Amino acid sequence: xxxxxxxxxxxxxxxxxxxxxxxxxxxxxxxxxxxxxxxxxxxxxxxxxxxxxxxxxxxxxxxxxxxxxxxxxxxxxxxxxxxxxxxxxxxxxxxxxxxxxxxxxxxxxxxxxxxxxxxxxxxxxxxxxxxxxxxxxxxxxxxxxxxxxxxxxxxxxxxxxxxxxxxxxxxxxxxxxxxxxxxxxxxxxxxxxxxxxxxxxxxxxxxxxxxxxxxxxxxxxxxxxxxxxxxxxxxxxxxxxxxxxxxxxxxxxxxxxxxxxxxxxxxxxxxxxxxxxxxxxxxxxxxxxxxx
Numbered sequence: 001x002x003x004x005x006x007x008x009x010x011x012x013x014x015x016x017x018x019x020x021x022x023x024x025x026x027x028x029x030x031x032x033x034x035x036x037x038x039x040x041x042x043x044x045x046x047x048x049x050x051x052x053x054x055x056x057x058x059x060x061x062x063x064x065x066x067x068x069x070x071x072x073x074x075x076x077x078x079x080x081x082x083x084x085x086x087x088x089x090x091x092x093x094x095x096x097x098x099x100x101x102x103x104x105x106x107x108x109x110x111x112x113x114x115x116x117x118x119x120x121x122x123x124x125x126x127x128x129x130x131x132x133x134x135x136x137x138x139x140x141x142x143x144x145x146x147x148x149x150x151x152x153x154x155x156x157x158x159x160x161x162x163x164x165x166x167x168x169x170x171x172x173x174x175x176x177x178x179x180x181x182x183x184x185x186x187x188x189x190x191x192x193x194x195x196x197x198x199x200x201x202x203x204x205x206x207x208x209x210x211x212x213x214x215x216x217x218x219x220x221x222x223x224x225x226x227x228x229x230x231x232x233x234x235x236x237x238x239x240x241x242x243x244x245x246x247x248x249x250x251x252x253x254x255x256x257x258x259x260x261x262x263x264x265x266x267x268x269x270x271x272x273x274x275x276x277x278x279x280x281x282x283x284x285x286x287x288x289x290x291x292x
Contacts, residue, residue, distance in 0.1 A: 014042060024204065026098070027205065044065055053067055137236040141241075144170040149173060157186050160186075163280050166272065170236060175233040175235055177229060198212045255282060
């Protein structure tokens with residue numbers, strides 16, 4: 001695809017490549033000076049939803065360059081168009097609907113394709129719901145794991161919460177409004193009552209709320225906050241800081257024996273209970289043993 005004169009002028013002084021731009025979650029004031037400058041100078045903006053991005057550009061008083069929809073359903077195919085533009089010398093931005101792209105949003109496949117083709121990928125950092133929630137969680141532990149969205153199926157959600165209970169690092173994940181009550185009730189049922197949880201809702205937006213409580217207080221919180229189950233949620237769950245007791249049982253040997261008699265999920269649960277080993281690590285070990 002040949003670069004047009006208009007594209008060349010728009011990207012003057014901006015080297016060709018893919019600029020991965022973080023945008024506000026809700027408060028327009030969170031746009032960075034650098035992000036605004038990049039969005040105003042690129043030849044094209046690839047975006048999760050062209051309507052959302054067009055409105056953002058309007059609010060920022062930026063004349064929109066050509067917009068290219070790149071979302072979860074067309075990311076691989078749309079990457080070819082983006083690559084052609086970059087190959088022709090254009091600077092292309094990628095934005096998701098809000099926050100940092102490729103963090104439980106589309107973008108990762110596009111970035112991988114651009115890098116595989118030998119072109120630069122340039123991060124333009126800014127707002128992230130993950131770090132925003134962690135910053136107000138008040139949890140001192142440094143290590144954390146971002147887990148995307150909690151699973152919706154009941155059995156998978158139960159296993160997800162069992163994994164949270166065993167983790168020693170802080171866990172952060174997203175939840176949608178139509179699933180938040182079921183997920184919170186699963187946390188109440190599956191976590192120790194004292195385990196610290198932070199419920200961050202509508203971060204940076206008008207109805208932002210951040211609540212910190214123990215898992216045993218969730219049911220009461222739901223009764224008191226039933227009208228606050230709308231919007232986007234980020235949940236932060238503190239890790240298990242209880243000291244681990246050394247086990248005389250060899251987890252690998254025990255799991256190997258149990259896999260011969262039980263379904264993998266049950267074999268892992270029994271092994272974790274008897275040895276105190278991390279359940280997620282045991283699931284990974286079970287997959288390895290089964291593949292042999």
